[in-house]
Amino acid sequence: MSTYILKRFLQLIPVFLGATLLVYFLVFSLPGDPIVALFGDKPVNEAVAAKLRAQYHLDQPFWMQYLLYLKSIFTFDLGQDFSGRPIAAVLGEVFPVTARLAIMALIFEAVFGIVFGLIAGLRKGKFFDATVLVASLVVIGIPIFVLGFLLQFTIGVQLGWAKPTVSSAATVQDLILPAIVLGLGSFAYVLRLTRTSVIENMNADYVRTATAKGLSRFQVVRVHILRNSLIPVITFLGADLGALMGGAIVTEGIFNVPGVGNRLYRAVLSGEGPTVVSIVTVLVLIYCLSNLLVDLLYGWLDPRIRYDS
């Protein structure tokens, strides 16, 4: 088991190098000169521009820039963004907010998705099942920015049940509505996945055998149907955590959440290479780690694929 985890951690190294290189190259190839853009409408002061270029290593060739960036990572000095703040501090500010948002969204989609999916699966073809299926299709079909504005307007503005925008502190109460919006698409997916999985397992031979043992319906569902049905769902949820972290750009935009998505969007627009690469690298690492977590959970849930031996 420990060798397996070690192996997985070693695999992170090439992923890390590949991801940073690729993202760095993409930012480098963006058209336009970010330093010139900094001057806005004012005439460019060549001396200042040259000084800035040197400070951000923008006068160096691509490989040199990339190597200097790697060096800065390993010396734990990520440099500064264009407003002069240390990038490490920026990361420390935005990531907790987005992590809170993503985890709240994940809890929402997991709890409601699994409960609704289980009930729908057990009552296949009945009224509840049909209603939930249609509703989930609607949710999947409507783009997230439409749903976002719709909920912001109805629940936030008209009904006043939740705050329509998020304060700079981004507390848990602030984030309830954004988390629901962020998790809605995946909620519908978790629901359908659970439902399909439950229906499949309900007809499994071992469920019939369990009933033949004299177990009550509740015991059969809890012990034999639910756990077996959760295996594919857990896989999806783990992979989704990474997607929620990185994919919150639209939601964060709608509710003005001071998180990763917002900051990344601004950094891309202004061509701040080091900031973009730093944020994306952390996202890639979170993605890799959540996948590792899923694989370990998978082995725990399904003994047939344990990694020792």
Added chain:
Amino acid sequence: MSASVDFQEAEYATERPLLEIRNLAIGFTTSNGEVNAVRNAHLTVMPGETVAIVGESGSGKSTTALAAIGLLPGNGRVAAGQILFDGEDISNASEKRMIELRGNSIGMVPQDPMSNLNPVWKIGDQVRETLKANGLPSGPDDVAKVLSQAGLPDAGSRAKQYPHEFSGGMRQRALIAIGLACQPRLLIADEPTSALDVTVQRQILDHLDKMTTELGTAVLLITHDLGLAAERADQVVVMYRGQVVESGPSLELLQNPQHPYTQRLVASAPSLASRRIQAAKELGVETDDMLAPSETGVVEPSKTDEVLQIQNLRKVFKLRSGLGKSTDFTAVDDVSFSVKRGTTTAIVGESGSGKSTVAQMVLNLLAPTSGKIIFDGVDTSTLNSKDLFAFRRRVQPIFQDPYGSLDPMYNIFRTIEEPLRTHKIGDKASREKKVRELLDQVALPQSTMQRYPNELSGGQRQRVAIARALALDPEVIICDEAVSALDVLVQAQVLNLLAELQSRLVLTYLFITHDLAVVRQIADHVCVMEKGKLVETGSTDDVFESPQQDYTRALLNAIPGAGLMLPPEVEVA
């Protein structure tokens, strides 16, 4: 279980039946409306007695048994009749009442040990919940006791293992342990050993017999195997198309079947009493209908032509064990034999004996580690890609699973035509003509051409697979468990067809099977394999009449019904 007749009759007089099914009708709601799976079924199980329900798949035998434990599938329901368990009608009992009865009054041993244990729970957990649900002590010792009573060695530590760490036989023992854990008065055993090798089957059934006799449990045994039913049960109930067509004491029923269906079943049950067609002919014995076509046989095969020679064949698999390490597993070890043109050679053995690996190497789908396969004088390992293509045309396979080996998206015409197209034989019109001929040869109507595999029965699909194998006029056909998945009656038809085709087209068969009764019917020569080694070879008659090896004897003894006296001739209605 087989108490003396007098004693049983005394019991009948004083005791009431443990299970009595009266005029039972079971319907299934499908998209095509209500389908009657069982009509007017009736049977009686006395306390401590074993009753077998025999029938082919789809005869309603499992449905009847499942109704008795309230486990009909969601769309099924008891439409009429009564199921009396110890005098109480449970055909429409509440779910609460059924939960009370299940486990401690009525136990079940299901059919397939691979799919009936939950893969994510330890064996011990699955036994424990049974004990717990029925209010019995369920500590680790109690679990171990239940498992060891079912014949599982080292039960204490085995209980901590997961189902995938068990062999099929061990899983079935675990399922028997679960079924009998609460000492029910009635055990429903639904094909409890059909998925197992014959030798394991015998051990398990012996053990089940012993346990139910000790506990005084009545058994309702569901099986498609008449020999097994006759050997294990006091009473046999024969079901056909949802109806009970005949019932009575097993031996009586077997020796003097009244209903035409039972007569056919008895006649076609493969057993050691059957004879190889050819052998029968040489002995001058009257031939049955299975032989009729071979009498018109035109070409008498030259007996000396060895079309296939296998020399010192070995296959070693590397099994991965941890990082970069691997252990060698010898699946086939120094196997040599030869096959004469126009004859049938059977390779028999239990699963894991390496017989299918030999077949794959002969088909050139798997490269041998060492040794040679010489087909018609040429070493097949030396073939270049063009020669290999030609080789494939002359050696064709028929596989076990007629459901899995046909492409569900291809209609039958396309399925049979595919090899012709691949080998660029003829034009469209001549290929269609050929397909029609092939369908005639395998006795399928030509209208089958436009149908899809899912519209055909298992026997019909296997005929399609045979037609496809014959499309290229091959010389050798490798049948890997080609009839194992079929019901006895269909099996007899397909074996008939194969025998007929052999005499007409001078085909050579290499028959891979675990079923010795089938071997008796079709093979001229037998190779017995055990753990990768060839332990015995010889003519079928020699091997069956005087087996030289203990292993062969064990295999022969394990055939259900082998020791029973069958009527020598049964009129086929």
